[in-house]
Amino acid sequence: MMATRSSESGFTLIELLVAVTIMLMVLAGTTQIMSDAIEDSTAAKQVLDMNANLRATMDLVQRDLLQVGQGLPVGRRIGIPNGPGAQPLNRPGPATLGECAGVSTFPLMESLPAVTVGPDLGPAVNEVCTDILTILAADNVVDAMPLASMAANGSSARILNRYVANGAVLDINDNPDTRGDNIRAGDILMIERGSESTVVQVTAVSANNTLTFGTAASVDPLRLNQRDTSLAMLGTINQIRAITPTIPATPTVVSGLQQPTTALVTRLRFLTYYVDTDGIPGIPRLMRQVGGEDAEPVAVGVEAFRLTYDIADGEDNPTNVRMTPQDIDGTSGVCDPPCNENQIRKVNVTLAMRASGNRAGSITDVGRNLQNTLHTQVSLRSMAFVDRYR
Numbered sequence: 001m002m003a004t005r006s007s008e009s010g011f012t013l014i015e016l017l018v019a020v021t022i023m024l025m026v027l028a029g030t031t032q033i034m035s036d037a038i039e040d041s042t043a044a045k046q047v048l049d050m051n052a053n054l055r056a057t058m059d060l061v062q063r064d065l066l067q068v069g070q071g072l073p074v075g076r077r078i079g080i081p082n083g084p085g086a087q088p089l090n091r092p093g094p095a096t097l098g099e100c101a102g103v104s105t106f107p108l109m110e111s112l113p114a115v116t117v118g119p120d121l122g123p124a125v126n127e128v129c130t131d132i133l134t135i136l137a138a139d140n141v142v143d144a145m146p147l148a149s150m151a152a153n154g155s156s157a158r159i160l161n162r163y164v165a166n167g168a169v170l171d172i173n174d175n176p177d178t179r180g181d182n183i184r185a186g187d188i189l190m191i192e193r194g195s196e197s198t199v200v201q202v203t204a205v206s207a208n209n210t211l212t213f214g215t216a217a218s219v220d221p222l223r224l225n226q227r228d229t230s231l232a233m234l235g236t237i238n239q240i241r242a243i244t245p246t247i248p249a250t251p252t253v254v255s256g257l258q259q260p261t262t263a264l265v266t267r268l269r270f271l272t273y274y275v276d277t278d279g280i281p282g283i284p285r286l287m288r289q290v291g292g293e294d295a296e297p298v299a300v301g302v303e304a305f306r307l308t309y310d311i312a313d314g315e316d317n318p319t320n321v322r323m324t325p326q327d328i329d330g331t332s333g334v335c336d337p338p339c340n341e342n343q344i345r346k347v348n349v350t351l352a353m354r355a356s357g358n359r360a361g362s363i364t365d366v367g368r369n370l371q372n373t374l375h376t377q378v379s380l381r382s383m384a385f386v387d388r389y390r
Contacts, residue, residue: 071138
């Protein structure tokens with residue numbers, strides 16, 4: 001009897017290859033969808049982070065601009081060393097880079113304005129030079145403290161010992177700082193008496209409320225503490241001391257009001273904004289520098305930092321003025337008569353940023369524009385109204 005062979009069934013090699021091909025196509029499509037989803041999620045996070053950073057940075061710029069000119073003398077200018085032997089003050093900011101001029105010093109002038117402009121002085125981003133801005137305002141914490149005495153050569157001064165609250169005696173060097181009024185090395189102060197004023201940088205604080213104003217470049221990087229006991233140089237602490245070398249024993253009273261009898265000390269907010277391109281290659285940063293201290297980045301991935309100004313000249317009141325040298329000397333045709341920094345009443349700020357991972361000139365994700373721009377206008381209220389009476 002012959003044995004019968006059972007029937008066997010299965011996939012042929014061709015069928016197996018077709019099935020594997022279809023499976024690989026499905027997996028490739030699924031992988032692409034997942035990859036796109038991950039990229040979309042990453043891009044969305046980058047955009048959210050960029051917009052949050054952009055808003056926070058613009059808020060900081062606005063806050064600083066709102067205080068411009070606050071508590072400064074009439075005319076919103078502070079005296080600085082000038083005349084025979086005076087050297088220009090060092091201005092914070094970047095040096096010359098390519099076609100962009102950069103900064104080295106402030107102009108050698110009699111006084112420093114509340115707003116010092118700097119159109120097209122900063123390094124180029126997207127082939128356009130960025131702007132620099134230096135602003136001044138009084139700090140209302142250390143405000144109008146009277147001096148008891150000044151060294152004959154102007155190298156130091158002592159703030160008047162006086163009662164401040166609940167029987168406590170003023171101490172600008174206590175530890176801990178119980179009243180939040182400490183003065184520290186590096187602080188920039190305005191010293192004024194009557195119509196005279198000057199600006200100095202504190203280099204040391206010692207007992208009995210004594211401040212030292214050293215002149216070494218390491219402690220006075222802006223070159224504020226220039227002195228001249230012969231009084232040939234103007235705008236120095238020596239000029240202030242010549243008016244009131246010591247505090248009178250009895251305050252002067254006129255029409256029942258006690259008059260300021262000595263020089264007064266106010267701490268200054270001395271701020272500079274500029275763009276830096278040296279920190280991370282391809283990622284410009286907006287820097288905020290306090291006085292002569294090290295600058296700190298407040299925004300990363302800056303695409304533009306441009307400023308214009310609205311002017312109150314009593315005639316045409318031009319708007320969106322770049323405040324170029326030609327605007328200031330009257331040759332641009334925009335300002336007639338010539339504009340000057342004392343006339344600035346509003347600052348128009350344009351700040352653009354790119355999301356992290358999308359460096360300028362190296363965008364790999366074609367079709368995506370992970371960039372945003374904010375525009376704002378800030379009125380400099382202290383430049384238009386009297387904000388202090390004495």
